[in-house]
Amino acid sequence: MILPIVAYGDPVLRKVGEDIDKDYPKLSELISNMWETMYNASGVGLAAPQIGLPIRLFVVDTTPFSDDEDLLPEEQKQLNGFKKVFINAQIEEETGADWPFNEGCLSIPDVREDVNRKEQIRITYLDENFEEYQETYDGLLARVIQHEYDHIEGILFTDKLSSLKKRLLKGRLANISKGKISVDYRMRFPNVKKGR
Known part of the structure; x- marks a missing residue:
């Protein structure tokens, strides 16, 4: 079942997710719905807070990135078919140089900015x-995982931008939270007046 994706401004996106156990209600159905929701929105990752659940669960499928001609063949191979479920994840260590990459987010449609992350x-x-x-990842794989991991920590990619960029985006972000945006997937907007 395709679920609505929670838009920027919803308090659930700011909550640190709770650990879950095997007995979490309808977990396999939830994971299946998250895959379906992510693919419907052409995403490469989706975290539970983005569908309104403050739990430590996210899914990643980087296969769409493997078509990028700018990548080295071994990077393309690494990304192609990488599909995983992450439950109760903890990043133990981030190492290497900071490197910029243009990121977007299904909860913040039509906003893309360069974000620095460890490699x-x-x-x-x-x-x-x-x-x-316990695994080690680098490059784009690490970045997608870091982005989704941030969601279960209550962090959005826009938090990592300079204060000038944040000021420039303020109006666009406010419009997203009010539903003043056109998207081709289901969304739930926190600041839409009822009855509209």
């Missing part, structure tokens, strides 16, 4: 079967 991460997480992993 490598070490992360501990559970998969959908509650198997535990």
Whole structure:
């Protein structure tokens, strides 16, 4: 089932997610719905807060990035078919140089900005079967995971912009929260007046 994506301005996007356990209600159905919702919106990642749930769960499928001709063949190979569920994730370490990349977010449609992130991460997480992993990722894989991880920490990519950029975006972000934007996927806007 395709779920509405929560727009910028909703308080759930600012909550630090709670850990979940195997008994979380209808977890496999939720994960399935998150995949369907993400693909419907042409995303490469989706975190539970973006569908209104303040829990530590996100999904990532970087396959669409593997078509980028600017990437080295080994990067394309790494991104193609990378599809994972991350539950109760904890980034243990971020290393390497900061590097900029143009990011967007399904909760903040039509806003894209360069964001600096560390090039490598070490992360501990559970998969959908509650198997535990500790893995290291770099490059675009690390970036997509960092972006989604930020969501379960109550952080948005716009928080990482300079104060000047934030000021310049203020009106556009306010319009998004009021639903004054055209999107081709279902969204829930926090500041839309009822009865409209």
